[in-house]
Amino acid sequence: MSANLLIRGGRPGGGPVRDLLVQDGRIAAIDESVEASTGTPVEMLAGELILAGLVDAHTHLDKTLLGMPWHENTAGPTLLDKIEHERRMRREWGMDAGRQSARQVAQSIAQGTTHILSHVDIDTDNGLAGLEGMLATREAWKDLVDIQLAAFPQSGLMSRPGTLALMDTAMAMGCDWVGGLDPYAIDRDPKGHLDAIFGLAEKYGRPVDIHLHEPEEMGALTLSLIFERTRALGMAGQVTISHAFCLGSEREQIVRPLLDALAELDIAVITTGPSGWTAPSVRQLLETDIRVGAGNDGVQDTWKHYGDADMLERAMFIGLRNRFCRDDEVALALEICTYGGAAVMRSAGYGLDVGCVADLFVVAATGIAEAVARRPVRKLVVKRGRIVSREGKCVRQAC
Ligand SMILES: [Zn+2]
Structure with a gap:
């Protein structure tokens, strides 16, 4: 659904005060004074900031516990502990991915998010039930937010026989991305894991997004295997690495060749600005001409209690993690939570220029910082x- 709208007196991108006219869902004019045809709804602003819609390019809508009773987190310290704890809680709590994903979607919209890339667990415990719920949410909310889904083998792919067949079915059911996860550290079969997910990508003509927590040499070796497959299959520009903690190594001799290969193959990186891991430097990625997006990752789930799906808050975390203090540096943090994520999602027509799709939000602030x-x-x-949220309240409520 698209619409007409005239927003008077805002400051697009933090610039001077302008009127912004939307026709048929696209920005038709930005000028000192714009007239609209009779019947066009008008919103009057008083110099507030108009910014391009926030892009949460890495989250897990199916796992949030928003709106559910408080859960005591007793998970052990390792990644495998957390994965096992999550599967157990999901069984015991009878998690409903459709209901939970809609709750996070409503909260995201209320906070200015217009695009979401969500992973969805595919495993032999849960089968495709989570995906079915997520597909229902994507369809029900499609006029309010763009959602792309990545089939994600959270519990392992090669180490859990039967998962690959489910992943194949998930792609046939409408997932946009093939997800992967720590081919060495979780699956202990990097060649098998990567051949499987790149095989699905080739079969369905879809891009790949791999969660890569593996540090230092282990992560570097996995990346080298990803580079090989990206080259061999001609998939430059169709691969994304989420987290990429190995790029946060302090050893330049590890990081530099990886950055150069990422740039050469147009492989994107997603960061969350994590507090407790090594993390890639946003500035270094951008200086190497690598597409960088950002995401909230899990929001109040069995992994951690924190987060409320706000991508402005995520920009703050990324600023903190990257020691961005000056206003122009903070703007860089927001840049990857908006334009950067849109570039990862290949969202056509994204932006605040005339001709762009009118996906935006308004906030009372002097500037981006x-x-x-x-x-x-x-x-x-x-x-x-179309106005989908006003004063922090989404026009549609989740159950
Ligand atoms: Zn994740």
Whole structure:
């Protein structure tokens, strides 16, 4: 659904005060004074900031516990401990991926998010039930937010026989991305894991997004195997690495060749600005011309209690992690939570220029740095020209 709308008196991108006209869901004019045809809805602003819609390019909508009773986190310290704890909790709590994903989607929209890339667990415990719920949410909310889904073998692919067949079915059911996870550290079969997911990518003509927590040489070796397959299959520009902690190594001799290969193959990186791991330097990635997006990852799930799906807050975490202090540096953090994520999702027509799709939000702040640091309530959120949230309240509520 698209719409017409005239927003008077805002400051697009933090620039001077302008009127912004939307016609048929696209930005038709930005000028000092714009007139609209009779009947066009008008929103009056008083110099608030108009920013391009936030892009959560890495989350797990199916796992959030938003709206559920408090869960005591007793998971052990390792990745495998957390995965096992999650599977057990999901069974005991009878998690409903459709209901839970809709709750996070509503909260994301209320906070200015217009695009979401969510992973969805595919495993032999849960089968395709989670994906079915997520597909229902994507369909029900498609006029309010763009959602792409990645089939994600959270519990292992080669180490859990039967998962690959489920992943294949998940792609046939409509997943947009083939997901992968720590081919060495979780699956202990990097060649098998990567051949399997790149095989699915080739079969369905879909891009790949691999969670890579593996540190130092282990992560570097996995990346080298990913580079080989990306080259061999002509998949430059169709691969994304989430987390990529090995790029946060302090050893330049490990990191530099990896960055150069990522740039050569146009492989994107997603970061969350993590607090407790080595993490790639956003500035170094951007200086190497690598596409960088950002995501909230899990929001109040069995892994961690934190987060409320706000990508302005994520921009703050990324700023903190990268020691961004000056206003122009904070703006860089928001850049990857907006344009960077849109470039990862290959979202056509994204932006605040005339001709772009009118996906935007309005916030009372003097500039981008204040918006990130103070995170005021989102006054308006607009999706394809239609108001989908006002004063921090999504026009549709999840159950
Ligand atoms: Zn994740």
